[in-house]
Amino acid sequence: MALAKLGVVVLDCPDPHALAGFYAGVLGGTIEEQDGWVDLKVPGGQDLAFQQAPAFVPPTWPGQEGSQQFHLDLVVEDLDTAEKEVLALGAKPLDTDDRSRTWRVYADPAGHPFCLCAC
Structure with a gap:
């Protein structure tokens, strides 16, 4: 329980x-x-x-000097389409170079890291 x-x-x-x-x-x-x-x-x-x-001080990615605290995993059907949309909304790419992975890391406008993950 x-x-x-x-x-x-x-x-x-x-x-x-x-x-x-x-x-x-x-x-x-x-x-x-x-x-x-x-x-x-x-x-x-x-x-x-x-x-x-x-x-507020945004976390760093990757967090070598301090912890990132947490991040959100957001599941999407198409990584490329979702990436274009979050960037247009103000996200910043943090770790998006390896296009063979099923996830990419971004920062929201306040600096919190989040991942787009292929479903």
């Missing part, structure tokens, strides 16, 4: 509404805001939340 149930994954960032908009563009869903807290309600998936962290 589980002690707890995962409620939401929360990402610290300098601009919660902007980062929620980026992930809404990637995952779909609706943005809800209340008292500075921004939620992305993802249909059929795990919701994400975004909280303002004025002193």
Whole structure:
């Protein structure tokens, strides 16, 4: 029996509404805001939340000097198509040179790493 149930994954960032908009563009869903807290309600998936962290320092990839903390794996049907779309939304490539792999690493606009993974 589980002690707890995962409620939401929360990402610290300098601009919660902007980062929620980026992930809404990637995952779909609706943005809800209340008292500075921004939620992305993802249909059929795990919701994400975004909280303002004025002193936020993005992790480095790969994290030689510090930990990346965590990253999101986003499953897509076509890596090339998804890559074009996330780059147009403001993602930055971090580790995308090996096109034979089934995954590629990017940073969201606030600097959090995430992977696009072929299904």
